[in-house]
Amino acid sequence: KNQVEQSPQSLIILEGKNCTLQCNYTVSPFSNLRWYKQDTGRGPVSLTIMTFSENTKSNGRYTATLDADTKQSSLHITASQLSDSASYICVVSSNFGNEKLTFGTGTRLTIIP
Amino acid sequence: DVKVTQSSRYLVKRTGEKVFLECVQDMDHENMFWYRQDPGLGLRLIYFSYDVKMKEKGDIPEGYSVSREKKERFSLILESASTNQTSMYLCASSLRGFNQPQHFGDGTRLSIL
Secondary structure (H helix, E strand, O other), X not given: OOEEEEEOOEEEEEOOOOEEEEEEEEOOOXXXXXXXXXXXXXXXXXXXXXXXXXXXXXXXXXXXXXEOOOOEEEEEEOOOOHHHXXXXXXXXXXXXXXXXXXXXXXXXXXXXX | OOOEEXXXXXXXXXXXXXXXXXXXXXXXXXXXXXXXXXXXXXXXXXXEEOOOOOOEEOOOOOOEXXXXXXXXEEEEEEOOOOHHHOEEEEEXXXXXXXXXXXEEOOOEEEEEO
């Protein structure tokens, strides 16, 4: 069964600090890995999409890494801001005919001033 | 920017009612999706559509149907609403092909009493 597990479930950090969120997956066959940001009461917004051949991808202060051998990904947030408070969802795509997405349950990040 | 608009942010209905959730996207995307999001669970796919008048079952289609009469509009129908269908419903759209990000609406929080 395809699964995506994220850790920690929740995290609280001070504004300006860095943090790293983790994602482990057992999805086969692997197509790509995505990170989404979901603000409270809003729909998810795409941050990055990484294919098998990419091991790092940045989007502003967000940097995602992918280790396809160990089936792990991380999302690093640099110099956090209050607006980074959100849920971060890891999504893994498998390619077997139609593309199929498996969603993690997310990490709830709270930035405090 | 891509805009995916869901007709209602909040909706309250009674058990047994037929419920329609509407979704419209303005970027000529071929693919459209309906998900539900529940606490502690990842997003789960209900139905998707790769073209007008075309529909495919997702992981949890029971109790739901869909309609796609026009490319920009994808409707989710709860034939006879039940309390276990109380949830957040998210619509998404994307371009055809792999590695395309899905663009989400802000969701409809549906309560069935």
